[in-house]
Amino acid sequence: MYREAALNKFEPEKRNILYILHELQDLNPQHYVAKEDIEAVADYLNVPYSFVHGVATFYTMFSLTPRGRHIIRLCDSPPCHLMGSTSTLDHIRNKLGIEVGQTTPDGAFTLELASCLGVCGIAPAIMINEEMFGKLTPERLDAILDERRNSI
Amino acid sequence: MNIVRSHVLIGMDASTIMAGARAVQQELVKEIKAKGLSGEVAVMETGSLGVTNMGVVLVVYPEGLYYANVTKEDVAELVEEQLLKGRLVKRLLYTQAPKRFIIKKERTGLMREQPRIVLKNCGIINPENIEEYIAEGGYEGALRAIGKMTPDEVIAEVKNSGLVGRGGAAFPTAMKWEFASKVPGPEKFIICNADEGEPGTFKDRLIMEGDPHKLIEGMIIAGYAFGATQGYIYIRGEYTLSIQRMEKAITDARAMNILGDKVFEKDFSFDLRVMKGGGAYVCGEETALIESLEGHRGHPRNKPPYPVVAGLWGKPTVVNNVETLANVGDIMRHGANWFRKYGTAKCPGTKVYTILGHVATPGLIETEMGTTLRDIIFEYGGGISEGKQFKGALVGGAAGAFVGPDLLDVQMDFVNLREYAAALGSGAILVMNEDTSMADMLKNVLHFFKHESCGHCVPCRLGTAQLVEVMDRIVDGSGGPDDVDRLLSIATVMKDASFCPLGQSLHMPISSCLKYFRDEIAGNQ
Structure with missing residues (x-):
């Protein structure tokens, strides 16, 4: 699964969260951070879902809805x-x-x-x-x- | 052995790559090979050549000729005429080549030229080749600092140079380092703030794209001075090329033992890491940036404690701007007295400006502190475009100040401008001609702040929204008689009560715009 491979490129440390989100968004065929992405990051970094969601919605470069090519x-x-x-x-x-x-x-x-x-x-x-x-x-x-x- | 008789330098930055610089470069190499000139003509990549809206730009040395708006289709002719036969291709020749020197006005009124400091290598060396940086005297400053001086002596030298932060707040750089050096603890951090979000500012991007090792050298010296062993460069997520070039430069420096364990084989270890931002203006504020680096939402922190006491992961941390750190290597190499020969007594050195808007030749320049706005616009920027009149300028980005014609002859440095209730800020100068609607510009600035307010504190979150509401009324003509004053009173509350500089700084563009253009804006309502 591509998600796992993407996550494993980074050490499971909170400071890598922006890199990880960028990576997952770039790999997503619809160019957004999906619910499954947030769940995977939360598990990987051992933080609550709400924490990852909070970070992803704060920065303008991340989209939580599917986007065009x-x-x-x-x-x-x-x-x-x-x-x-x-x-x-x-x-x-x-x-x-x-x-x-x-x-x-x-x-x-x-x-x-x-x-x-x-x-x-x-x-x-x-x-x-x-x-x-x-x-x-x-x-x-x-x-x-x-x-x-x-x-x- | 081949003797290279001609060098073609091709400017590679975000805007020339957009215009097809890579394709032109490939075509050049191909065409030169086809004409059998491979051994005689070298094609080299460099950072921005300082010409920003003229497509692909290249310079041919030793003649020093600039060619602009070069396309793939022009390459064959260029190689045939210029490189093979030595004839000019006049239709592509660019004669308004940027001033690669600082124009110094002597007391006698005569002009003379001086070399640049921060942008010295930009557009001259290949930024992806560490050896070219070293050949230009690079890392000599770091070697002198680490090899021959104690950390306290380094701090003293930078203090004597009078260097102040170039990010906008103009805090003495050495003082930050000194505070951090006195806080005990084995682990300290240096952060380079490259989250350049101030509208109209792209100086840091061009420094990182054009001369990345200069930044690394400054950070090594800073780390040595106050005892940091790890540095972070926090770069805007949008700056793809800057991120690539900095990462390459860090790898190359590690390979030469300039970063890593025992730098220069001395008893000092230091390493760097690039961090990529996610797009948030507020992260330019140092504590918000630290929060973001730790992997949180970029909300600012309470001060005190200041980052020099408790910053990244609670450890002593110094946050410096890219341009500030880019000055440090040369200060250590040539000494504080050399640096003081530039600029004014209170603000020595140079300042990098971006000149934009209605000027003939927009772009990036470096001049001495204390240069007047008139010289910047008319000497460097080529004057107002299309023969129009100067109306005003927005100096220092969105959080900066509007200025009118009466400030054209004021000597600009951080200290002096403060006396005129204006600010140099990030050094962005947006020039507006007589046709500009100031109400529309102010409205745009307020919308920007509404979008970028992080929502952490009430005065800024609600204040920016109310300001936009009032300003929209004024612009569409449905405003009441008190609306102009209402702008100012909301901004005053925000200045007093906002948590961080984002909300506090809005007072500056509003009050300065009303100072010069109140009648025009009131006429709208």
Whole structure:
């Protein structure tokens, strides 16, 4: 079982909890921290279920609901806002037909808001999975999203 | 033997990789080989070249020519013309190359250039090669400290240099170390705060991506100075490349006996570990960061006891920012007096700034403490973009201060700005032109804080929500006559009553924004 292998990569110490949650979320086919993941971590670290749940819900990088193949994280911190992130957001919402926090019916995209992504030099920016995209215009966004939709 | 006559340095950071730097690099190597230049031209990877929104950027040495917006398709032409025939490819040439030097204004009004400190190696050496760092004099400071000085002498040297924390609070670095050194106990920790969450700030990311060994050297010296044997680097989960580069650098340093048992074969052992964050602004606060490192929700702790007395797992702990630690190696190498030649009497040294927003050339710069905002925007940032007028700037990130034109000529350092009720903070400078709606910007800042409030204490949890409610009313025109004052009174309560700096610091952007743009914001209601 992949969960066990993932857990065994880390010593069963509380300080490793964020690493473990990142790992399990990355391995989950639906890119989220499932109830079974939380249970497994709680058993492995010998802490209550509520403790792991509390940690997982505190940090914005973890999702407790299933997500699409491509997770769009849009930055709306002041530098991106100044350079037009509101229209970027509107464009994505219209194009994909989803609101922030939702996933497209085909399971291709999930839209999330993120705090500063730390790439303000190329504002307005989004992150799709591990990749950054900046200096976004409607045309550029269309190209990026179309290409992503067709990839797995 | 081959003599390399030309070096191509390709900038590899999160934004150039996004623009396809890896593909360009592969194509370059392939094309150079195809033209039979493999022995003569070397392609090397380096950190950010300081040009941040121009796609893939590379520099050709010895000419020092910058090429920007290079795509895979341009490579054949570039190799053929520039590298084989020695002719310029003018359409890709980038002539506004960033200033790799610190511009120092003498009293005579003349300008002269000085080398950088923190960013000295960024964009010059290969960050994944420890030998290049050592060739530039790296780890000499650590060797001098551990080989020739006592821990107390190291603390004294850093104290004499006048180094203060670069994360925003500007606390004297040596004083933290001294406190921790006096607390008894065999186990102490040094933590590097690389949870860079302040909007508009990415200096720490570029230091870690461009020169990771500089941070390791600073941490070794700090550990030696106050007796820590284990260090942690807490990096934001979003900073994938920083995490990879730091981990590689730590492995390489261990292999050379620079980390581990008996560092430099002296009687001092020290090791480092990278920890990955989960995305929470409040974890930039040192006690929240410690909680997070221990594997908890990132809630701040009561102070006192301060971390230097009881920090990580209750042990004496010093938390320093990346940029602070990146200064330490050179201070030990060249001495405190050398460091004091830079900056102002109260704040010696340099500061790394990120210039963003409506400027011609946004990016990362390093200047002396005491440089004016005007010089930063107009000398380094190339002035306001599209020929517009300067309206204001948000200095120091979301928890920073709005400033108007009257502060353009104030010497900026941590101490001096405080007198103007502003703050240097993290060094983010977001420049806004005449078309910017200040009400909209303030609203954005307040939404940011509402999202990032951790919920631990009532004033911050409820205060941020109420501020957003009031500000939304003001912006959509349904506000009452008292709403502007209400913003200030809520912020004042939060400043007095919030548990940690997150809630306390909101007063700064609100009061400073109202100081300069009150009429404009009130006009909305």
